[in-house]
Amino acid sequence: MPTLSIELVPCLSDNYAYLVTDPAQKLCAVVDPSEAGPVREKLRAGNVKLTHILNTHHHPDHTGGNLALKEEFGAIIVGPEKDRARIPGLDVGVSEKAPWQFGSKKVSVLEIPAHTSGHIAFVFAEDKAAFTGDTLFAMGCGRLFEGTAAMMWAAMQKLMALPDDTAVYCGHEYTLSNGRFALTLEPGNADLQARMREVEELRAKGLPTIPTTIGLEKRTNPFMRPNAPELRATLGMEKAHDVDVLAETRRRKDNF
Numbered sequence: 001m002p003t004l005s006i007e008l009v010p011c012l013s014d015n016y017a018y019l020v021t022d023p024a025q026k027l028c029a030v031v032d033p034s035e036a037g038p039v040r041e042k043l044r045a046g047n048v049k050l051t052h053i054l055n056t057h058h059h060p061d062h063t064g065g066n067l068a069l070k071e072e073f074g075a076i077i078v079g080p081e082k083d084r085a086r087i088p089g090l091d092v093g094v095s096e097k098a099p100w101q102f103g104s105k106k107v108s109v110l111e112i113p114a115h116t117s118g119h120i121a122f123v124f125a126e127d128k129a130a131f132t133g134d135t136l137f138a139m140g141c142g143r144l145f146e147g148t149a150a151m152m153w154a155a156m157q158k159l160m161a162l163p164d165d166t167a168v169y170c171g172h173e174y175t176l177s178n179g180r181f182a183l184t185l186e187p188g189n190a191d192l193q194a195r196m197r198e199v200e201e202l203r204a205k206g207l208p209t210i211p212t213t214i215g216l217e218k219r220t221n222p223f224m225r226p227n228a229p230e231l232r233a234t235l236g237m238e239k240a241h242d243v244d245v246l247a248e249t250r251r252r253k254d255n256f
């Protein structure tokens with residue numbers, strides 16, 4: 001039964017942390033706390049006590065609040081075992097083979113390296129929610145800092161295998177510029193055009209564009225669409241392998 005409440009916590013300039021609360025179990029986790037301040041304020045406003053900190057990867061804009069929040073609340077830090085040495089205060093190391101339990105709820109772990117070598121996603125299947133850090137963004141993907149295009153394409157395929165109605169909570173509000181880039185590759189994609197109108201409206205009001213869903217990403221995210229004919233035609237790569245198309249898409253985005 002879906003029973004979690006999920007709240008966005010804007011941090012730094014364009015990061016999102018998330019509070020995942022299970023009132024029945026008196027549990028509250030924060031995903032990727034860039035900094036302690038905004039998380040602490042959100043907890044105080046909701047009168048909840050933090051029990052867990054979840055990290056998708058080691059970058060400071062996802063782990064910067066770890067130690068302060070751990071000290072203040074005695075929260076348990078859960079993150080990729082592979083990155084134990086790079087995640088401040090890590091208590092519980094997880095992997096695909098060693099997933100996690102949020103009280104009575106099963107949380108699966110997807111290993112999706114490419115942005116960093118230890119990057120993971122947390123999937124709350126019962127509640128149809130996935131936390132994808134800096135691997136999958138709305139209409140985008142993370143830069144390839146510690147991996148290859150082949151690794152990113154493998155990561156995208158793992159995420160595409162989730163149910164279409166899975167809500168996706170990512171690490172940054174990059175949606176507007178991601179969408180503008182996506183339109184350069186698929187100007188004729190009607191789903192993309194419609195989505196961009198919504199995104200422009202939301203951003204004009206200063207509202208978040210998150211969560212997205214796996215289904216919507218499959219229809220509008222160029223990094224999930226290396227086989228889309230219009231995208232391939234734009235790149236002049238009609239006959240290329242999916243991985244090479246994704247690699248070229250990523251290269252162009254790096255210079256967009």
Ligand code: ZN
Pocket residue numbers: 057059062115134
């Ligand atoms: Zn990152």
Ligand code: FE
Pocket residue numbers: 059061062134171172
């Ligand atoms: Fe980040």
